[in-house]
Amino acid sequence: MSLTTAHSVVAPSANSKRIAGVIIVAYALISIVPLLWIFATSFKTPPDSIAYPPKIVFQPSIEGYCNLFTTRTRQTPEYINSLGPATGFCDETVRKRNMVIAGPSNFLPRFVNSLIIAFGSTFCAVFLGTLSAYGFSRFKVPLADDLLFFILSTRFMPPIAVAIPIYLMYRELGLSDTALGMILLYTAVNVSLAVWLLKGFIDEIPREYEEAAMIDGYTRLQAFWRTVLPQATTGIAATAIFCLIFAWNEYAFAALLTSGTAQTAPPFIPTIIGEGGQDWPAVAAGTTIFLVPILVFTILLRKQLLRGITFGAVRK
Amino acid sequence: MAEIRVQNLRKAFGAFVAVQDSNFVVEDGEFFVMLGPSGCGKTTTLRMIAGLELPTGGKILLGGEDVTMRRARERDIAFVFQLFALYPHMNVRKNIGFPLLAQGMASAEIRQRVEETAKLLRIDHLLDKSVSGLAGGDRQRVALGRAIVRRPKCFLMDEPLGTLDTEFRDLMVHELRELHNRIHATTVYVTHDQMEAMSMADKIAVMNHGVIEQFGTPREIYDRPATMFVADFIGSPPMNFLKFGGGLARGAKEIVVQGAKVAVPEVREDIAPADMALGIRPEHIRFDDGSKLRGAIYGTEYLGTTQIVAVETADGIIKARVPAGIHLSPGEQVGLALNGPRLSLFEKGSGRAVRTAMYDQAAEARHG
Numbered sequence: 031m032s033l034t035t036a037h038s039v040v041a042p043s044a045n046s047k048r049i050a051g052v053i054i055v056a057y058a059l060i061s062i063v064p065l066l067w068i069f070a071t072s073f074k075t076p077p078d079s080i081a082y083p084p085k086i087v088f089q090p091s092i093e094g095y096c097n098l099f100t101t102r103t104r105q106t107p108e109y110i111n112s113l114g115p116a117t118g119f120c121d122e123t124v125r126k127r128n129m130v131i132a133g134p135s136n137f138l139p140r141f142v143n144s145l146i147i148a149f150g151s152t153f154c155a156v157f158l159g160t161l162s163a164y165g166f167s168r169f170k171v172p173l174a175d176d177l178l179f180f181i182l183s184t185r186f187m188p189p190i191a192v193a194i195p196i197y198l199m200y201r202e203l204g205l206s207d208t209a210l211g212m213i214l215l216y217t218a219v220n221v222s223l224a225v226w227l228l229k230g231f232i233d234e235i236p237r238e239y240e241e242a243a244m245i246d247g248y249t250r251l252q253a254f255w256r257t258v259l260p261q262a263t264t265g266i267a268a269t270a271i272f273c274l275i276f277a278w279n280e281y282a283f284a285a286l287l288t289s290g291t292a293q294t295a296p297p298f299i300p301t302i303i304g305e306g307g308q309d310w311p312a313v314a315a316g317t318t319i320f321l322v323p324i325l326v327f328t329i330l331l332r333k334q335l336l337r338g339i340t341f342g343a344v345r346k
Numbered sequence: 347m348a349e350i351r352v353q354n355l356r357k358a359f360g361a362f363v364a365v366q367d368s369n370f371v372v373e374d375g376e377f378f379v380m381l382g383p384s385g386c387g388k389t390t391t392l393r394m395i396a397g398l399e400l401p402t403g404g405k406i407l408l409g410g411e412d413v414t415m416r417r418a419r420e421r422d423i424a425f426v427f428q429l430f431a432l433y434p435h436m437n438v439r440k441n442i443g444f445p446l447l448a449q450g451m452a453s454a455e456i457r458q459r460v461e462e463t464a465k466l467l468r469i470d471h472l473l474d475k476s477v478s479g480l481a482g483g484d485r486q487r488v489a490l491g492r493a494i495v496r497r498p499k500c501f502l503m504d505e506p507l508g509t510l511d512t513e514f515r516d517l518m519v520h521e522l523r524e525l526h527n528r529i530h531a532t533t534v535y536v537t538h539d540q541m542e543a544m545s546m547a548d549k550i551a552v553m554n555h556g557v558i559e560q561f562g563t564p565r566e567i568y569d570r571p572a573t574m575f576v577a578d579f580i581g582s583p584p585m586n587f588l589k590f591g592g593g594l595a596r597g598a599k600e601i602v603v604q605g606a607k608v609a610v611p612e613v614r615e616d617i618a619p620a621d622m623a624l625g626i627r628p629e630h631i632r633f634d635d636g637s638k639l640r641g642a643i644y645g646t647e648y649l650g651t652t653q654i655v656a657v658e659t660a661d662g663i664i665k666a667r668v669p670a671g672i673h674l675s676p677g678e679q680v681g682l683a684l685n686g687p688r689l690s691l692f693e694k695g696s697g698r699a700v701r702t703a704m705y706d707q708a709a710e711a712r713h714g
Binding site: 241242245246247249256260261 | 396397398417418419421423424425427428429433434436444445448449492496686
């Protein structure tokens with residue numbers, strides 16, 4: 031299975047390659063600056079983070095991370111001095127600011143919520159999407175075209191346009207501020223993308239594979255499991271990334287529908303501002319940690335992602 | 347192994363009839379080829395025997411058992427696809443063993459059976475290779491291996507050599523036939539390539555527009571085509587047709603074509619006046635200056651031992667196969683002598699062959 035690109039029939043000249051290279055590098059730099067800024071800020075002390083002119087070179091500190099994971103209370107210096115020796119770097123840093131650690135912050139549970147909801151909804155969307163895409167691809171479904179159009183039409187408007195009805199529905203159904211509710215919501219939004227993407231991938235797998243397996247004594251489901259699925263992994267991986275990125279980054283519904291137990295990281299991170307001043311390093315630390323799962327997932331599956339983005343242009 | 351009996355088989359896709367009223371019997375151990383142009387219904391027929399399509403009407407009996415509506419996996423047949431359908435995520439060994447795995451066979455036995463099969467096909471050295479790295483011929487052998495490893499009731503093959511290079515194809519035609527001679531498996535083979543059909547088949551069914559035009563041995567089909575379609579489809583170059591008019595009376599032994607009298611096999615039925623065609627295989631034409639049937643040399647195609655000569659007659663170009671030694675130049679006038687006992691007569695309207703002594707002799711020979 032070799033990959034060939036369908037475009038650029040004429041090999042690009044050295045000069046045009048160089049120009050393209052410069053543009054790409056420049057664009058990459060511009061895109062990466064905010065990320066680097068967040069990353070740098072997460073290692074600054076609060077005074078450094080609001081210094082003007084901004085500090086490019088600074089003494090790194092993990093105070094932001096300490097503040098992210100803890101809640102602190104202000105105490106008098108006498109009280110702090112009366113305590114025993116500090117139990118760790120965070121403790122020590124916090125005491126310098128006349129505060130003591132009162133307990134863990136909500137960041138970790140919110141982050142875990144994000145993981146559960148994003149991966150849970152991605153799994154559901156891809157699972158349902160794969161089965162429906164297979165059905166649409168292989169069987170004569172009555173009104174197949176209309177159904178596919180209907181599925182696509184759920185993406186014609188921004189999902190947030192239906193925020194109020196969903197808010198009311200969720201309140202009635204008791205799904206507000208539950209992980210289940212958020213998984214259902216993100217699955218519903220993502221499943222149309224999953225069906226359409228995966229149908230394209232499954233259409234490309236010749237049906238002879240399943241037919242061969244069925245003649246060889248397997249049921250359709252076994253044939254699907256043993257012959258179609260292994261060959262659809264690329265498409266499934268690409269689809270999973272798209273679904274995961276959406277569910278992971280989603281802010282508006284999360285802010286509207288979750289407030290406590292099921293709150294995800296995106297609506298939580300901004301609430302750090304205001305808990306005892308504008309703690310930019312803590313916000314930046316939260317954002318940095320928030321970026322990690324998606325970064326790892328994307329790097330692991332980057333080949334599939336590329337194929338997913340260019341699908342149609344790149345053929346086996 | 348088993349006999350396949352197809353009775354009044356019919357398949358319609360909406361208003362389009364892919365197969366109409368097919369009847370044939372493939373006897374136990376026979377190599378049967380369905381031959382026809384693309385879209386003639388041969389693959390649909392094969393897929394119905396396999397259970398990949400359900401017929402609109404008719405019956406399919408496998409070893410005497412009615413399997414018409416049974417699922418593919420309950421029919422105990424093997425299918426070789428045009429694109430082989432080798433699973434790219436499995437190696438050769440796993441591909442061949444895949445049908446045995448479905449039966450829940452013990453892994454030691456699978457191993458042994460796979461190795462026996464691979465030896466039979468001379469691919470035992472490839473067992474642990476990935477299928478994607480294999481050459482066309484080897485892929486074909488793996489696909490065959492997957493079919494024979496299970497020892498099914500019959501083999502169905504859908505243009506299995508269609509994607510191979512010519513060189514490989516000739517080799518595989520030979521190998522397939524040799525394999526068949528060794529294991530005597532009832533085989534249904536679909537192709538549009540007459541060379542494959544003629545060289546491998548015990549019996550051929552020539553199909554066109556969903557109808558079996560003729561069913562018979564390769565020799566019968568070549569020498570005594572039942573319809574003009576068969577005559578035109580089989581043979582390279584195909585049969586020549588010269589039109590003539592008027593009816594035929596039982597017992598007639600001569601017809602008039604372009605003003606020349608031509609001896610034909612004795613006619614055994616009465617035909618009302620209509621447009622008729624005389625069918626002549628290229629090898630049944632000789633050049634004879636005494637003949638009244640004349641034409642001008644249009645061109646020649648040298649083939650080594652023979653040459654194909656195109657001759658322009660009053661009724662268009664006809665092609666003759668003559669020894670390569672004869673020298674002919676374009677424009678030269680020649681007389682054409684036809685080998686009377688080997689000619690066919692057709693009704694142009696229906697395309698049907700007229701019953702003549704030649705056809706009857708064959709029928710007598712078969713039943714006697």
